[in-house]
Amino acid sequence: MRWMVIVAVCLGLCPASAFAWGRQGHAAVATLAQKNLSPEALAQVQVLLADDLDRNEKPSHRKTLASVASWADEIRDIAQPDTYKGWHTRANPVCSDRLGACKDGYCVDRLIIKYAAILRDRSQPARARNEALKWVVHLVGDLHQPLHSGVNIDRGNIPAGIIGGEVKPGTTFHSLWDIDVAVLALKGGPLQGRLADAKPLPADAPTQWMKEARDVARSSAYDTLPGFSCNTHLKTPLMVDDAYMQQAAATARKQMENAGLRLAHLLNDSLQ
Ligand SMILES: [Zn+2]
Known part of the structure; x- marks a missing residue:
């Protein structure tokens, strides 16, 4: 239950960049993925995590996905500012088919492709494959948090709150989705789903998932906002109502379930 304390303490206090889906969301996605691993992939995950290190390079004793x-958020939070800038997102405009910049390959979809290749390559050092798994x-x-894959000109970085509630200091449209929407989405209990597909994944699958999440950002995060129009700044603070939160939570839950099953598919494919 430690995440509940962390989420509660951090609501409104921690910087928006500290979370992304929140610890609870990331853990829920990983739990669904682990349930859908093939026996071969699960055995390799256990080997890869056997000597896992925490962000201070001390034994973490962590054994599960x-x-x-x-x-990846923990190491960023103690690194020099900007060390991992852009790694967790790609600022694809929601009002265009054009993809956002990906400087030197350091953006969410391209890094998944890069680290999946390291994971697949058994000639790589064990530590490199351990870290590739965690990335x-x-x-x-x-990538499945819609605002990590699609943004309007505000980049999600505007003060936001829920009508009837207070505008918590530091809460942005982005962090509202990272935390408030994610917590609401997971009130329905553990994520559900069974991976039926064992076909090899195309190399660019993460980019396809990202484009889909970009489209979800347009349809569920932005189009449903009062007064939204493409490439126009929204009035701030951006206040959303309960109906917005409910539809956002349903979308977020679907996105997390897709993320868990696709993560299992990618790991099964990479760790045969
Ligand atoms: Zn992140």
Whole structure:
């Protein structure tokens, strides 16, 4: 239950960048993925996590995908500012088919592709494959948070709140989706789903997932806002109503379930 304390303490206090789906969301995605691993992939995950290290390079004793799912956020939070800038997102405009910039390949979809290749390559050092596993687990979750894959000109970075509630200091449209929407989405209990597909994934599958999440950002995060129009700044603080939150939570839950099953598919494919 530690995540509940962390989420409660951080609501409104922690910087928006600290979470992305929140620890709870990332753990839920990873738990669904682990339930859908093939026996071969599960055995390799156990080997890869056997000597896992925490962000201070000390033994973490973490053995499950859920327990390592937020490591990528943890290392960012103690790194020099901007060390991992852009790694967890890609600012694809929601009002265009054009993809956002990906400087030197450091953006969410391209990094998943890069780390999945390291994971697949058994000649890579064990530590590199351990860290590649943790990156893949985290970033597949992030990519499915619609605002990690699609934004309007505000980039989600505007003060926001829920009508009838207070505008909590530090809450932005982005962090509303990361935390408030995610917590609401998971009130329905553990994520559900069974992976039926064992076909090899195309190499660019993460980019396809990202484009789909970009379209979800347009349809569910932006089009449903009062007064939204393309490439126009929204009035701030952006206040959303309960109906908005309910539809956002239903969308977020579907996105997290897709993330969990696709993560399992990618790991099964990479760890045969
Ligand atoms: Zn992240």
